Amino acid sequence: MIITYQFDGNDELCLRFGPDDTLRLLILPPLFDEANRVRHLVVECARALAELGVSSLLPDLPGCNESVRSLDTASLSLWQAALITCSDQLGPVTHVASMRGGALLDGALGDRQRWRLAPVKGGQLLRTMLRTRIASDREAGITSTSEALMETARAQGIELAGNSLSPCMIRELDSAVPSDGSAIRLVRFADDPLDADGRLKGAPLWLRAEPAHNPAMATAMAQDIAAWMRG
Known part of the structure; x- marks a missing residue:
């Protein structure tokens, strides 16, 4: 129902x-x-x-x-x-x-x-999505690193694995543990x-x-x- x-x-x-x-x-x-x-x-x-x-x-x-x-x-x-x-x-x-x-x-x-x-842990989920983003960028001829992507994500948000994530989501996810x-x-x-x-x-x-x-x-x-x- x-x-x-x-x-x-x-x-x-x-x-x-x-x-x-x-x-x-x-x-x-x-x-x-x-x-x-x-x-x-x-x-x-x-x-x-x-x-x-x-x-x-x-x-x-x-x-x-x-x-x-x-x-x-x-x-x-x-x-x-x-x-x-x-x-x-x-x-x-x-x-x-x-x-x-x-x-x-x-x-x-x-x-x-x-x-x-x-x-x-949230950080593990985040790293997995970052790797997917880096691989996708590589296929498109774009060079990216997890460090540069995280800097952008913390400041203005980012799209990872088809998800538009806010800076607040990135910060909370990075430090979250069960x-x-x-x-x-x-x-x-x-x-x-x-x-x-x-x-x-x-x-x-x-x-x-x-x-x-x-x-x-x-x-x-x-x-x-x-x-x-x-x-």
């Missing part, structure tokens, strides 16, 4: 799945171009959760998807404020599931229990050497050049989330 929440004078869209009388999960996908590559996966995970009796919310962030706001006016702090508003208006939200850069935002929702898939907490379940892929509480089979879809879907992965994510929420 498509519903809305009101933030900063605009109606922002939100997908709602599952029954209304159960624990409610807020889902935070990856950010920027990574979000486009896994949109199908995230939606199918939410549908699988609904079949398991878990309700969830998948909100559009201001400046993303169907939002009327321009992305170049957004920042991480603005997105966090929007999530607080969404939770207040459409909740109660009891749990949060975030993926990759979405974990940079989940701390805004306080001490709610959190499930994270392969969280990443927040700490005791009630966090950390999930990674099977070949990831970093510590984790759980593992998923398969390869990260956000690394693909084009959007893709993996039904088995969506089901496995939903099963892990549902088991975690039910303790």
Whole structure:
């Protein structure tokens, strides 16, 4: 079901799945171009959760998807404020599931229990997008460096991987890290050497050049989330 929440004078869209009388999960996908590559996966995970009796919310962030706001006016702090508003208006939200850069935002929702898939620092996302920009410039016969691009980005904003990012977004992203907490379940892929509480089979879809879907992965994510929420 498509519903809305009101933030900063605009109606922002939100997908709602599952029954209304159960624990409610807020889902935070990856950010920027990574979000486009896994949109199908995230939606199918939410549908699988609904079949398991878990309700969830998948909100559009201001400046993303169907939002009327321009992305170049957004920042991480603005997105966090929007999530607080969404939770207040459409909740109660009891749990949060975030993926990759979405974990940079989940701390805004306080001490709610959190499930994270392969969280990443903001600086790492930024460096990945800078490398994509440098490669694109090279193909166009333009010589650019990450240092020069960052100087421009901090002063006047920049377009990276098809995203127009403001100076405020660049500064916040460069220093952002997932927040700490005791009630966090950390999930990674099977070949990831970093510590984790759980593992998923398969390869990260956000690394693909084009959007893709993996039904088995969506089901496995939903099963892990549902088991975690039910303790």
